[in-house]
Amino acid sequence: MINHLLRIIVVVSLYIGGAQASSDDLYKLYKLSAGDVISIKVYGEENLTIEEQKIDNREVIDYPYLGVIKLGGRTLHQVQAEITAGLKGDYLVDPKVNVAIVKYRNVYINGLVNKPGGYEYEPGLTVQKAISLAGGVMSKYRRSARAYRTKLSDENKYADLTAEQLANEFEKNTKTEVELYQVIQPGDTIYVVASFW
Incomplete structure (x- = not known):
């Protein structure tokens, strides 16, 4: 009886842990696509901040100073790194950029x-x-x-x-x-x- 109860607890723990890991992985590995809504924040630079941007079927945005940035098929981290690198030097000394999901596609x-x-x-x-x-x-x-x-x-x-x-x-x-x-x-x-x- 106790062994059976322990098995149930282990299975439930693995399931809950697996579901949480999947949620975390989704954020780290999630590929953007049409229908997602993102925000781009550059701290201290309101003219470079976009509160909400819905990704359309072209899967690109026209970003100030940098021009067209491809979003489709890329992670939040990749987009954030591209914007940071693009702004660093010519525009800002040490840009603090955050790209986040506001709303996932349906x-x-x-x-x-x-x-x-x-x-x-x-x-x-x-x-x-x-x-x-x-x-x-x-x-x-x-x-x-x-x-x-x-x-x-x-x-x-x-x-x-x-x-x-x-x-x-x-x-x-x-x-x-x-x-x-x-x-x-x-x-x-x-x-x-x-x-x-």
Whole structure:
């Protein structure tokens, strides 16, 4: 009995620790893309500070003195380093630059949920929480529903498929199936489907 209880505690601890590590890693390794909103602060320099900048489909910004800076596919740290290096010397002696996320791009929950659509991402968001944001799984599909995750680059592949076609497609490619406790990332789409056989 005690051994069983200890095993449960260890599993829960690993799960909680893993979820936290994923959230921290997301911030350190997170790649910016269209839909993210960032801030750029240069301490003591209001004319170089941008409180909120939504990244559009071009995935670049026109920054004072430095011109066009590429944001898409880069981390916050990479953008911060580029701005710091660009301002240092000619413009400022020792610029103190901070680039931060104001708002992550949405996650999307589609399929057999009560309120499909885009929802604001928060670090540590799991599949289960995302489905809850979308009003949960429709009651008649709760027992047979499965969740699948796709990336933004896959969206055109699934855009015009019916619910039955989606279920068949995902059954063929089980690598996209996710567990409810798995942490998702900004821009991910969760499809909730049910088997029809």
